[in-house]
Amino acid sequence: MQQRFLRLTSLGRFFSLFFLCFFLVVGCNTTTPNSQENPTSTTTARGDRVTLGTTDKPRTLDPADSYEIAGSAIIYNVCQTLYAYEPGTTDLKPLLATEMPEVSEDGLTYTISLRDDVTFHDSTPFNAEAMKFSLDRFIKNGGKPSFLLADIVEAIEAPDETTLIIKLKKPFAAFPALLGFSGTCAVSPEAYEIGEGKFNPNELIGSGPYTLTEFNSDTIRLDVFKQYWGNKPKNKGVDIQIYNDNSANLFNAVRTQAVDIASQSLDPDQIANLLEDTKEDKLQVIEAPGTAVSFISLNRNQQPLDKLEVRQAIASIVNRKLINERVLQGQADELYSLIPTSFDVYEPIFEKVYGDANVEKAKELLEKAGYSADNPAIVPIWFPASSNSRTLAAQTLQAFVDQELEGVLKIEPETVDGATFFKNVKEGIYPATMVFWYPDFLDADNYVQPFLSCEKGSVEGGCSEGGSQTQGSFYYSDRVNELIDAQRQETDAVKRKAIFKELQEILAEDVPYIPLWQNKEFLFVQNGVDGVQMDASQNIPFWEISKG
Secondary structure (H helix, E strand, O other): OOOOOOOOOOHHHHOOOOOOOOOOOOOOOOOOOOOOOOOOOOOOOOOOOEEEEEOOOOOOOOOOOOOOHHHHHHHHHHOEOOEEEOOOOOOEEEOOEOOOOEEOOOOOEEEEEEOOOOEOOOOOEOOHHHHHHHHHHHHHOOOOOOHHHHOOEEEEEEEEOOEEEEEEOOOOOOHHHHOOOHHHOEOOOOOOOOOOOOOOOOOOOOOOOEEEEEEOOOEEEEEEOOOOOOOOOOOOEEEEEEOOOOHHHHHHHHHOOOOOEEOOOOOHHHHHHHHHHHHOOOOEEEEEEEEEEEEEEEOOOOOOOOOHHHHHHHHHHOOHHHHHHHOOOOOEEEOOOOOOOOOOOOOOHHHHHOOOOOHHHHHHHHHHOOOOOOOOEEEEEEEEOOOHHHHHHHHHHHHHHHHHHOOOEEEEEEEEOHHHHHHHHHOOOOOEEEEEEOOOOOOHHHHOHHHHOOOEEEOOOEEEEOHHHHOOOOOOOHHHHHHHHHHHHOOOHHHHHHHHHHHHHHHHHHOOEEEEEEEEEEEEEOOOEEOOOOOOOOOOOHHHOEEO
């Protein structure tokens, strides 16, 4: 399986507390061929078009290469996947498919019936061949997320206009959820090519309710697709104003009503101020539990973390409530598993086993491991220098440990530039790291397999190739590998839940990672704007938004 690092998103900026300086990023004008001569200004919220403000500019809008939240948010509204999430849930429903897939007894063959009334924005008809083309292109063009299908899919067939058959290399129970990932959407075979690196970063021709008519350094314009097969949007289009990493400008745009909606990313102080406005009915807020998780990764190959008792001691002393209150201003949820609370398999196992700020347990474990004030366990925790939230979280943990453990354990926050950090993680240079994870697709598997799986390794030497190696813990367990394979093959929800329960119990026992918090997502919406919501992937269905 292709190794991978943490998915880079704007979520780190969401938690930023202080502004040291502002950089206005001015990119080249990359307007799409069908853009308007006089693009709509989004400095004021206009008429029956919806204006959304954000600090995130998409790197690319090609579904086969987009691997960040900013691009996904646009692709979600312009293109369509076989399956999508029911709003507010992690339950899948058919979209371009007409029903959930028929799965062979061996779990290797998925037969999917397709709609026959769909047309792409360039008038090319949608059919099984077009869907096969789109998925083949996702795999073969070698974009950032290509491994998601390349590692799993053996072959794709289109025996007739409305039937798609996908054959897997091995059973994977979460495969339908993967087909809800925005990058697996259908694109017009007339507008795209299959071939290594053949991407169209500034175009987007799908079958969704909107067409992309402008994409440049600070503006994106979406117009309603008049031939859309489904219910027409409740607005005349969407104008997206990009504030290029400048949350102060986005904050001011909300306050002056220059935007109808603010999304990604305001800092906690700004969020706190806007939440006060909502209490006075000056503004609406949409709040939802996020799917991004923050955690500490502990390298079992480095001292003193090669001792289980030290890892368990750190798990005991972590004070999540203090971090949430002082660092995140209550704008997160304390997390006690790598799997977020959004999934019914979530077990708050670290709370059950260790609690929060369990000083006596931490002292007992450290003493058992042979450490004292004269012989302290010293643990450097590394993270990218640009992450203020992780800086403050690590400093908060450091201060609490110093206060409560009287020098038996020392936490040493260390920073480095982001590129060096991610390179060094998989090489095992750091004893411990503090990191974020945003899922590739919405299934509990994506919070377990990337962290705990290992293709090559041993209990004695740790992981030399696999998920745990790329995430810096180098954890290895034969039983965990068996359980990961078992849950990937298990189609019975009750049995699968039992497997995840055991996985989380082993996680708490062996402590290769310590979960910290789960982000919350906030949308700030002007009064008179209705229908704003987020799906489970934190995408906004623009078509449901109306203005009074």
